[in-house]
Amino acid sequence: MTPFAAVRRTVSAVVLAALAGTASVVPARAQEEPLPVAVTGPDSVNLSLHPDPNEPGEPEIELGLRAPGEPVPDDDGVIWPIHTGDYTITVDASSLAGVAAVDFSGLGGWQGCSVDGLVATCGGSEIYAGEDYNDLGGIGLDVTDESAAGDTGSIEITAVGDGLAFTGHTVDVLVGGPELLMKQLSEPAGFQAGDTFPAPLGFRNAGGLGGDGVVLRISGSRGLSFPGTFENCWYDPRDPDDLLGRSTALCVFDSEFAGEAAYGLSAPFPVETAGFALYDALSYSFSAVPADQAREMLADGDYQAGTGAPLELVRVPDTDPAGYTRYAEMDFPTANTFDLDLSGERLRARQGSTVSVDIGFANHGPAWLASLRSGGEPISFWVDLPPGTTATAVPEACQPGWEGSEGDYVCFVDTPVLEDASATFTFGLRVDEVVKNAAGRAFFAYTMPNEGNPANDSGTILLNPTGRH
Numbered sequence: 373m374t375p376f377a378a379v380r381r382t383v384s385a386v387v388l389a390a391l392a393g394t395a396s397v398v399p400a401r402a403q404e405e406p407l408p409v410a411v412t413g414p415d416s417v418n419l420s421l422h423p424d425p426n427e428p429g430e431p432e433i434e435l436g437l438r439a440p441g442e443p444v445p446d447d448d449g450v451i452w453p454i455h456t457g458d459y460t461i462t463v464d465a466s467s468l469a470g471v472a473a474v475d476f477s478g479l480g481g482w483q484g485c486s487v488d489g490l491v492a493t494c495g496g497s498e499i500y501a502g503e504d505y506n507d508l509g510g511i512g513l514d515v516t517d518e519s520a521a522g523d524t525g526s527i528e529i530t531a532v533g534d535g536l537a538f539t540g541h542t543v544d545v546l547v548g549g550p551e552l553l554m555k556q557l558s559e560p561a562g563f564q565a566g567d568t569f570p571a572p573l574g575f576r577n578a579g580g581l582g583g584d585g586v587v588l589r590i591s592g593s594r595g596l597s598f599p600g601t602f603e604n605c606w607y608d609p610r611d612p613d614d615l616l617g618r619s620t621a622l623c624v625f626d627s628e629f630a631g632e633a634a635y636g637l638s639a640p641f642p643v644e645t646a647g648f649a650l651y652d653a654l655s656y657s658f659s660a661v662p663a664d665q666a667r668e669m670l671a672d673g674d675y676q677a678g679t680g681a682p683l684e685l686v687r688v689p690d691t692d693p694a695g696y697t698r699y700a701e702m703d704f705p706t707a708n709t710f711d712l713d714l715s716g717e718r719l720r721a722r723q724g725s726t727v728s729v730d731i732g733f734a735n736h737g738p739a740w741l742a743s744l745r746s747g748g749e750p751i752s753f754w755v756d757l758p759p760g761t762t763a764t765a766v767p768e769a770c771q772p773g774w775e776g777s778e779g780d781y782v783c784f785v786d787t788p789v790l791e792d793a794s795a796t797f798t799f800g801l802r803v804d805e806v807v808k809n810a811a812g813r814a815f816f817a818y819t820m821p822n823e824g825n826p827a828n829d830s831g832t833i834l835l836n837p838t839g840r841h
Contacts, residue, residue: 404535407454407455407499407536407537409437409439409531409536409539410438410541411437411461411508411530411538411539411540412435412503413433413434413529414433415542416543416544416546417432417513417544417545418546418579419432419472419513419515419545419546420515420579421521421548421580422551431478431511431512432510432511433511433513433527433543434510435509435511437499437508437531438502438503439454439503440501441501442502443500453498454499454500454501455498455535457533457534457535458495458497458533459496459497459531459532459533459534459538460494460495460532461493461494461496461530462491462492462493462529462530463485463491463493463511463528463529464527464530465490465491465492465511465525466489466490467525468490468526468527469490471518471523472514472519472525472545472547473513473514473515474490474512474513475511475513475514476511477512478511478512479494479510479511480492480508480509481507481509494508513545515547519547520547520580521549521579521581522546522547522548522580523546523547523548524544524546524547525544526544527542527545528542548580548631549579549581549660550577550579550629551577551578552576552578552586552657552660553575553578553693553696553698554573554575554656554657554658554696554700555575556695556697556700557654558702559705563704563705563707564705564707564708565646565650565705565739566645566647567645568643569654569704570640570641571590571640571641571643571654572640573588573590573636573640573641573658574635575696576633576696577630577632577634577635578693579631579632580631581631582629582633583628584627584629585661585662585664586635586659586660586661587622587666588621588622588623588641589621589656589657590623591619591620591621592618592652593618593653593654593744594610594615594617594646594649594652594740594788595645595646595648595649595650596619596643596645596646596652597609597610597619597643597644597646598619598621598641598642598643599642599644600676600678600680601642601679602623602639602678603678603680603682604623604624604625604682605621605623605678605683606622606623606624606670606678607619607620607621607678608622608673608674608675615788616788620673622673622675623683624666625663625683625685626663629685633687634691634696635685635687635688636686637683637684637685638683638684639681641656648737648739649704649705649739649740650706650739651703651742651745652742652744654703654704655700655702657699657700708738708822709739709823709825710735710737710738710739710740710791710822710824711735711736711737711823712734712816712820712823712829713736713825713831714733714816714829714830715731715734716729716812716831717729717731718834718837719836720835721806722803722806723806724802725803726764726803727801727835728799728800728801729799729800729833730796730798731755731783731797731833732794732795732796733793733794733796734793734795735789735790735791735794736825737791737792740788740791741788741789741820741822742789744788748786748787748788751784752782752783753785753814753815753816753817754778754781754782754814754815755770755780755781755797755799755812755814755833756779756812756815757780757781758811758812758833758834758835759805759812760810761810762801762804763780763801764801765798765799765800766799767783767797767798769783769784770782770783770797770799779815779817781799783797806836807836808838809838810834811832811835812833813830814830814831814833815830816829816830
């Protein structure tokens with residue numbers, strides 16, 4: 373149990389005890405209709421015969437309760453239960469004997485549950501509105517030496533309690549069902565922005581059972597697009613106003629696929645790259661979905677049907693399992709460059725006067741700087757003030773440096789930085805002392821990867837120049 377949950381439970385018990393017998397106590401629910409409560413959890417679980425050793429050992433099945441309404445804190449920020457009174461949850465996994473190993477240790481929170489073989493019994497005393505605070509914990513599943521592809525079983529969850537009307541839940545468990553792993557992609561040698569990538573998409577079914585129907589979903593960030601060249605694919609281009617949006621395509625295959633077999637496409641899937649593309653994100657996945665259900669997915673987007681010959685699945689022999697992964701993605705093209713440019717100003721000013729100094733920032737391209745993998749974090753540059761001056765006005769995007777920092781002020785530029793971006797950062801400077809050829813500068817602390825022209829990565833701020841400076 374989390375510290376918050378423990379505190380909430382303690383406060384709840386103390387306050388309810390203090391209110392017992394007073395006029396402010398809510399009338400007992402026994403005089404009302406029973407409170408409807410539903411057990412929640414997944415409808416089904418496909419238990420892999422080849423579990424990934426790199427995946428954390430989280431429970432396969434998370435269970436909870438859902439009651440009417442939503443949790444709303446009172447004026448003091450306390451969320452109160454809508455029912456108090458003992459209830460019992462029974463989790464019966466008896467039908468998984470010989471099918472899978474069952475771990476009940478994650479059930480019941482800090483109280484735990486009593487376990488008898490493949491049946492766990494858990495108790496509770498509070499139910500909250502909604503489901504956010506009604507966590508029952510998790511059940512771990514694993515294959516055993518007896519497990520075989522096609523084995524099935526179920527977990528039945530039931531509950532009883534005074535004043536409560538429970539709806540139980542069933543989780544169906546299948547061993548070795550379809551488990552599609554994606555073919556890993558790599559950027560072709562010599563690939564340049566503006567080229568079309570013929571993506572060799574494919575999957576390997578690591579499950580012991582086959583299926584009927586597959587859906588391919590592929591998406592790409594701003595610098596990538598998909599020409600609508602296949603009649604069994606539907607395309608949803610990126611909203612041009614959404615810089616971080618993605619173009620998407622869905623392809624539906626009616627064909628069957630076998631267990632422990634690999635498949636590719638009858639033709640490479642073309643991915644066009646823009647001239648500004650740089651480290652754009654491409655990802656794709658195949659899913660085992662019957663064709664009739666797959667077409668329902670098209671209602672979730674503004675998809676347009678493609679034209680041309682249909683794309684088909686082709687079985688591929690003798691594939692190396694090491695070439696397939698659960699999540700397939702690639703950042704490309706990697707060879708493009710941008711040109712960030714910082715510029716300063718030359719000014720004359722008298723002692724005691726205040727002047728405005730404009731620092732220019734620009735990207736001359738040809739690439740954009742998206743910082744997609746860093747979550748859109750801003751980039752920064754530094755400003756050193758000319759000697760004899762004090763800043764009286766600082767741009768909103770800038771802040772003072774600190775002891776040992778690279779400069780007097782650090783300024784931030786939000787990403788993505790478009791291929792033709794420009795901005796001005798205006799400082800107000802008071803001239804405390806006239807110093808001839810007083811030079812400050814705006815500069816990047818280091819040369820960024822893919823910077824095509826480091827020569828203009830700094831700009832000079834020059835006050836009271838003499839001669840031809």
